[in-house]
Amino acid sequence: MPCQELQHAEAIRRSVYALDKNLPLDQEKITEMISHTVLHAPSVFNCQSTRVVVLFGEEHEKLWELAKEALTSIVACDQFGQKRQEVNKFKEAAATVLFFEDLSAVRNLQTNFPAYADLFPTWSAQTNAMVQYAVWVKLASAGAGANLQHYNPIIDEHVAAEWSIPDSWKLYAQMVFGGIAEPAGDKKLDSLDHRFKVFGSNKVSETV
């Protein structure tokens, strides 16, 4: 993909909450796109610790039903209505990607490289985030909308039981995606002045 196309995809990637079941690509193509990211994404010490499960259709709806049930045990009654509405909105989308880290891969690294043992959990989370971001940008470039959710840990046990998830997989995030029923709202972009610096370039002013 030429750089300009990649930059365009980065810019159109947004948190889209009004999603429907009309995906711009067929499920097979989307599955291939996501698995390609899992295969090629970078990972700490090349440990390839990220695990991904894609739920389409009824399986996706089942996830958000499970989330609703899990919420009843932790959300105060007065807030439950709002949360339930939020979850019902996710159900209207076409699919969800579940992102896990395989903690056995992280433990192996800690054993083999004890000097970095404390750092591996953070690096593992960063590894996972790279896959999440690449999938999000790719879905956007294909014309699909997505949003990122964190119903873990309250759904972890339900997810593990329903989809036979190995004990060593820790759930990190859920990406809901589908057709774009309504685009994301405007987003104010903070100035780069205090967010980005360049030194030593013979082409770019240091103040940018």
Ligand SMILES: Cc1cc2nc3c(=O)[nH]c(=O)nc-3n(C[C@H](O)[C@H](O)[C@H](O)COP(=O)(O)O)c2cc1C
């Ligand atoms: C680490 C991380 C965690 C996030 N968690 C959530 C979340 O739990 N629920 C949600 O609706 N959005 C979540 N988001 C999305 C952000 O709220 C969103 O990216 C941000 O407001 C900017 O909007 P944009 O995605 O449209 O650019 C998360 C984003 C990141 C990077």
